Amino acid sequence: MxxxxxxxxxxxxxxxxxxxxxxxxxxxxxxxxxxxxxxxxxxxxxxxxxxxxxxxxxxxVISERQASVVAEQKHKALLARLTGLAGQETGDTAAAINAVRQQLQAIDVTGRQLVNxxxxxxxxxxxxxxxxxxxxxxxxAPQPTTVTVMGLVSNPGEKPFTPGRDLASYLDDQSLLAGAERSYAWVVYPDARTQKAPVAYWNKRHIEPMPGSVIFVGFADHFWTKAYDGLNTDILHSLTHRIPE
The missing domain is CATH 3.10.20.700 (Ubiquitin-like (UB roll))
Incomplete structure (x- = not known):
């Protein structure tokens, strides 16, 4: 079973x-x-x-073989969706979408089973x-000494983990790309928990990621098109199902 x-x-x-x-x-x-x-x-x-x-x-991370097939299919569909969205946009927006796609293309996913x-x-x-x-x-994998910043940011990648440091401060040296959500970011904890965290000056709360977490800056809500609906959710699914490095 x-x-x-x-x-x-x-x-x-x-x-x-x-x-x-x-x-x-x-x-x-x-x-x-x-x-x-x-x-x-x-x-x-x-x-x-x-x-x-x-x-x-x-x-x-523990995964099951059939669930891995499904997870890989979902990840491929996500990459294809991002490629399609980039093709519909121009300039900075297209470049931002392609940047996110390249980050996600670099990870491998599996059929993670959500058990302790x-x-x-x-x-x-x-x-x-x-x-x-x-x-x-x-x-x-051994306990990491970094957190990883991903999404619509100018300088994605691993950053040294600092005990007591809040999530928003890991974004201080980042410029947000076109189409980015500016008031919230998501933290994906190593155990697959996710949390939407307020990071703007007007709503910021002190939230500390743990070593190995991913800080993800997603796409802002689009009022004029439904093409982006559910995109952040799909990305978070891939991030929670990634294989540890």
Whole structure:
């Protein structure tokens, strides 16, 4: 049974006798080639492995094979949509859209399963230890020392993480590109949580991203066309489903 979002859903649909153990490819920074874990019947059989005891779980990503196919299709559709929008615009607006497309083209996405991977939570939280069935991939990376600024900004890329620093200050040295949202930015946390954060002088609040977060400056609302409707949501989907580097 695949992990989707609610483990309780699986418990109502299948019985333990119907479960078959999953196979997981585990990617770590220690090796370019993944290690394969077979016969993982439940999530704790994976995240409770002694060799993973010192992992940084907030940034770990587990994905399921069929969900990955869907995520990759959505990402390709997003890139195609941005290409089409850029073709309908001219000048600075077209250049801004192409800049965002290039940033998103550089990331790889997967069928991320939105479950807590911290072994302590898996053990004690109700429905936190769902069964595994099928083929999965798990990515574990060291805790980063940077945050990444993306979107309609003049200087996208990784920036040093500073404890206590608020999200808006990471944008102080940025110029916003044509069509950018100027009052809000989004923070995508390593565990796939997202938060819309006020960053303008009139509404700014102190919100601190954690290491490994993405700060995304999206597209402003367009009152005269529906061509951009849902675009920020689609981009955030790709950012929450990206494979850790």
């Amino acid at each position: 695949k992990i989707i979002i609610s483990a309780a859903l699986f418990l109502t649909l299948v019985t333990p006798m119907a479960w078959s153990a999953g196979t997981v490819k585990v990617y770590t920074s220690e090796s370019k080639e993944p290690k394969t874990l077979s016969n993982a019947e439940h999530l704790i059989d994976l995240v409770g492995q002694p060799r993973l005891a010192n992992s940084w779980w907030p940034g770990a 991977l911290d072994p302590d939570k898996v053990r004690v939280v109700e429905n936190g230890n769902p069964p595994l069935e099928g083929e999965y991939s798990l990515w574990i």
